[in-house]
Amino acid sequence: MDLIQQIEQELGKKHLPAVHVGDTVEVHYQIREGEKERIQLFVGTIISIKGRGIRRTATVRRIVQGEGVERVFPIHSPRVKDVVVTRRGDVRRAKLYYLRDRVGKKTRVKELLGEKVRRDRDAEKARRAAVAAEEAATPEEGAE
Numbered sequence: 405m406d407l408i409q410q411i412e413q414e415l416g417k418k419h420l421p422a423v424h425v426g427d428t429v430e431v432h433y434q435i436r437e438g439e440k441e442r443i444q445l446f447v448g449t450i451i452s453i454k455g456r457g458i459r460r461t462a463t464v465r466r467i468v469q470g471e472g473v474e475r476v477f478p479i480h481s482p483r484v485k486d487v488v489v490t491r492r493g494d495v496r497r498a499k500l501y502y503l504r505d506r507v508g509k510k511t512r513v514k515e516l517l518g519e520k521v522r523r524d525r526d527a528e529k530a531r532r533a534a535v536a537a538e539e540a541a542t543p544e545e546g547a548e
Contacts, residue, residue: 426493451500492516
């Protein structure tokens with residue numbers, strides 16, 4: 405195995421969220437303000453996913469007070485605590501940059517319904533159970 409791939413495998417997250425372009429997601433992002441840390445939610449639509457491996461990023465867009473706000477989240481970052489899919493989007497493009505030019509109801513993405521959503525939801529539940537089991541099996545650092 406290549407040295408770079410080995411480092412990426414060690415540093416990257418073991419379980420990635422099953423997200424796709426067009427999905428409406430809640431990104432739980434850790435914010436540090438002085439000495440305090442807190443989790444902040446960024447709720448929006450994924451308009452693009454770029455990169456692969458540890459360099460994978462997702463661009464999330466939302467409208468705040470009539471103004472479009474986009475943020476690029478590195479999926480493998482330790483500051484990204486969780487990505488929860490609230491709605492599956494049914495889109496036919498890999499990048500939804502055309503949403504930048506739209507205002508109001510025109511920015512809505514059609515919802516994906518049916519068997520595929522059910523399959524994705526079951527896979528997400530299994531992933532969350534595996535992560536919880538892995539965290540429970542790992543001894544606490546301060547518990548020694």
